[in-house]
Amino acid sequence: MSSNRKYIIDLINQQVIPSDKIKEALTLIYPKRGDWKVFLDNLLLWLGGLSLGVATIFFIAYNWKDIGYFAKFGMLELLLIGAIFVYYKFADHKLIGKVSLVLATLFLGATMALFGQTYQTGADPWQLFFNWSLLMLPWAYISKFPAMWIIWVVLINLTIVLYNQVFGGTFGAFFNSDELTMWLIFCFNSLVLVVWEILSKYRPWLDVRWSVRLLALASGVTLTSLTLNAIFKDNTDLMIAAVVWFSWMGANFYLYQKVKADLFMLTGGCISGIIVISSFVFNSFTKIDVGELFIMSLLVIILGTISSLWLKRLNMGIKS
Amino acid sequence: MNNQNTTWSILVDKGIVKGDTPLETVNDSPWYIKTLVGFSGWLASIFILGFIALIFKDILDQYLTSSIIGIIFIAGAFVLLKNQKSDFFEHIGLSLSLAGQVLIIYGIVNISNSKEAVIWGALFLMQTSLALIMPNFIHRVLSAFFAAFSFAAWLSVLGMPYLASGLIMFLCAWIWINEFSYPMHHRKVVAIGYGFALSLILIKSPAFFNALSLFSNTEQLTKPWMGETISSCVFLYVVWKLMKPYQKEIPQVAVIVTLIITLIFCIASYEVLGLSSCVMIILLGFSVGNRILIGFGIMSLLIFISSYYYLLEITLLEKSEHLFILGLIFIFLRWVLQQTKIWNKGESNE
Numbered sequence: 093m094s095s096n097r098k099y100i101i102d103l104i105n106q107q108v109i110p111s112d113k114i115k116e117a118l119t120l121i122y123p124k125r126g127d128w129k130v131f132l133d134n135l136l137l138w139l140g141g142l143s144l145g146v147a148t149i150f151f152i153a154y155n156w157k158d159i160g161y162f163a164k165f166g167m168l169e170l171l172l173i174g175a176i177f178v179y180y181k182f183a184d185h186k187l188i189g190k191v192s193l194v195l196a197t198l199f200l201g202a203t204m205a206l207f208g209q210t211y212q213t214g215a216d217p218w219q220l221f222f223n224w225s226l227l228m229l230p231w232a233y234i235s236k237f238p239a240m241w242i243i244w245v246v247l248i249n250l251t252i253v254l255y256n257q258v259f260g261g262t263f264g265a266f267f268n269s270d271e272l273t274m275w276l277i278f279c280f281n282s283l284v285l286v287v288w289e290i291l292s293k294y295r296p297w298l299d300v301r302w303s304v305r306l307l308a309l310a311s312g313v314t315l316t317s318l319t320l321n322a323i324f325k326d327n328t329d330l331m332i333a334a335v336v337w338f339s340w341m342g343a344n345f346y347l348y349q350k351v352k353a354d355l356f357m358l359t360g361g362c363i364s365g366i367i368v369i370s371s372f373v374f375n376s377f378t379k380i381d382v383g384e385l386f387i388m389s390l391l392v393i394i395l396g397t398i399s400s401l402w403l404k405r406l407n408m409g410i411k412s
Numbered sequence: 413m414n415n416q417n418t419t420w421s422i423l424v425d426k427g428i429v430k431g432d433t434p435l436e437t438v439n440d441s442p443w444y445i446k447t448l449v450g451f452s453g454w455l456a457s458i459f460i461l462g463f464i465a466l467i468f469k470d471i472l473d474q475y476l477t478s479s480i481i482g483i484i485f486i487a488g489a490f491v492l493l494k495n496q497k498s499d500f501f502e503h504i505g506l507s508l509s510l511a512g513q514v515l516i517i518y519g520i521v522n523i524s525n526s527k528e529a530v531i532w533g534a535l536f537l538m539q540t541s542l543a544l545i546m547p548n549f550i551h552r553v554l555s556a557f558f559a560a561f562s563f564a565a566w567l568s569v570l571g572m573p574y575l576a577s578g579l580i581m582f583l584c585a586w587i588w589i590n591e592f593s594y595p596m597h598h599r600k601v602v603a604i605g606y607g608f609a610l611s612l613i614l615i616k617s618p619a620f621f622n623a624l625s626l627f628s629n630t631e632q633l634t635k636p637w638m639g640e641t642i643s644s645c646v647f648l649y650v651v652w653k654l655m656k657p658y659q660k661e662i663p664q665v666a667v668i669v670t671l672i673i674t675l676i677f678c679i680a681s682y683e684v685l686g687l688s689s690c691v692m693i694i695l696l697g698f699s700v701g702n703r704i705l706i707g708f709g710i711m712s713l714l715i716f717i718s719s720y721y722y723l724l725e726i727t728l729l730e731k732s733e734h735l736f737i738l739g740l741i742f743i744f745l746r747w748v749l750q751q752t753k754i755w756n757k758g759e760s761n762e
Contacts (some may be wrong), residue, residue: 403441
């Protein structure tokens with residue numbers, strides 16, 4: 093795809109490109125026929141793979157009694173073997189290998205669900221996702237494909253949530269169950285984020301920003317929620333949340349400004365900062381009146397202005 | 413920077429520009445910085461509203477007055493955003509405008525005795541006007557988003573649900589196809605285009621489809637298939653428009669075959685609500701090299717697939733059948749693409 097778009101638009105907006113030449117300049121933005129072929133090839137393959145995988149999961153979830161369990165197991169195992177066979181045949185193909193492994197992972201999930209339906213083991217739902225994540229690990233490892241690892245991370249996150257729905261009460265004397273879930277999710281996603289960033293130095297295929305940003309988003313959103321909980325609820329230890337939040341913010345601002353420039357991460361940090369600081373100030377007021385609300389609106393505007401000015405300056409620095 | 417120099421050299425070679433690369437580039441910040449500005453403007457507007465409510469608490473009971481104060485706020489925001497001297501004034505302008513909009517809505521809700529049709533209609537008119545008038549990118553995105561959403565809700569309340577999604581899909585497609593038709597208004601067009609694309613994702617989602625019954629308590633004059641028929645026509649229009657620049661290079665038969673294949677896709681995706689709009693956004697994004705739009709499309713596709721499970725209208729078995737048939741069609745279409753040679757020619761941009 094053309095990466096000239098932003099630059100050409102800049103030139104049009106600056107009127108560097110005369111108006112009668114705009115049409116000609118835009119030909120640098122539009123994809124050529126060859127680009128369309130590659131793009132449509134990828135899109136159709138992904139859409140086809142995803143549709144078939146999700147269709148299988150829906151089919152098993154429907155729990156159709158007219159078809160016996162034996163037939164369903166047979167069908168799923170055939171699909172699984174088929175997907176792995178396609179991977180084996182096209183392992184070197186840039187895309188087919190990846191799509192077939194994602195498809196195999198979806199079929200595996202459907203098999204786990206069918207296993208639960210058939211044997212009524214009394215197992216908790218968290219076990220389904222945990223086993224699924226465990227069994228897909230070898231495929232994630234050989235795929236060298238970030239999306240497979242993101243699927244693995246999502247499955248572990250689901251496992252944590254469902255596990256705590258069952259066993260969260262065990263630690264009830266020490267932790268609120270929901271908070272414990274969120275702390276675990278925060279710790280897990282942050283850990284994966286750190287490991288991912290370190291490994292991406294040695295494994296170039298891991299250096300895909302969307303996946304790292306997704307992990308940072310999961311980590312940042314949960315920590316911000318936990319800090320807000322600590323600010324507004326008296327039963328939570330504000331000190332722990334504050335220490336973790338400040339450390340996380342410090343690490344974020346240092347790493348993504350000095351070590352590996354990433355404005356997305358810094359913007360996320362700024363938004364978290366605006367939310368947490370304004371919530372803290374708001375909560376510290378003993379009464380809410382005209383003056384307090386005026387201070388709050390001014391505070392948010394000032395924090396937003398400082399953040400955007402700083403980020404825009406960094407953006408200009410990165411551009412040049 | 414190297415990439416920019418290469419592009420500049422190509423432009424010079426083609427005789428489009430002359431001289432050295434301009435040193436100054438427009439300081440257009442990435443979408444996430446714009447999101448931060450929009451977010452802090454929205455947060456500040458909540459406190460401004462509280463502040464205004466306490467100061468004018470006696471006057472606000474007179475609903476006409478609250479609307480007039482809201483209009484004054486928006487006028488003030490217009491002046492601030494028009495003469496935008498700094499980021500600080502941009503934040504104040506956004507907050508003031510959002511607070512003003514809430515005051516106007518508050519007035520309308522009470523003056524109309526909470527008549528839903530009047531409220532959503534007024535909201536649609538107000539947001540459309542703001543999207544066209546307000547001189548700020550973030551404001552236009554937000555206003556276009558709410559204008560499209562309130563339009564969908566308005567039609568639903570009037571007993572015509574499902575139609576809006578097709579119409580908004582058309583407007584969204586038209587805007588992105590004509591993105592560069594009005595170079596002097598490019599930023600306005602793009603901002604409104606993003607607003608419509610975001611709204612379309614929401615309106616076409618299975619969750620919104622389930623919620624439509626909440627909006628429409630009157631007799632329904634329209635059916636879901638009507639909306640999907642409009643969507644299919646829009647999808648065909650998009651494919652036809654996207655092929656137009658290449659029609660001199662490819663035979664007429666290929667154009668007709670592509671349109672027939674598109675029609676097959678549209679018919680197959682009839683029951684899979686929202687899929688065609690996600691694919692359309694991805695195609696439009698690719699056609700103009702817009703990665704943000706492609707990202708919207710992919711994100712909405714994933715959200716749509718995971719929320720399709722919860723669509724109440726049909727059973728899981730039917731959903732499974734539809735997706736299975738669609739999957740086979742996609743794989744078949746890819747096979748057809750591999751076999752045809754019409755797309756092979758033509759150099760690639762990369």
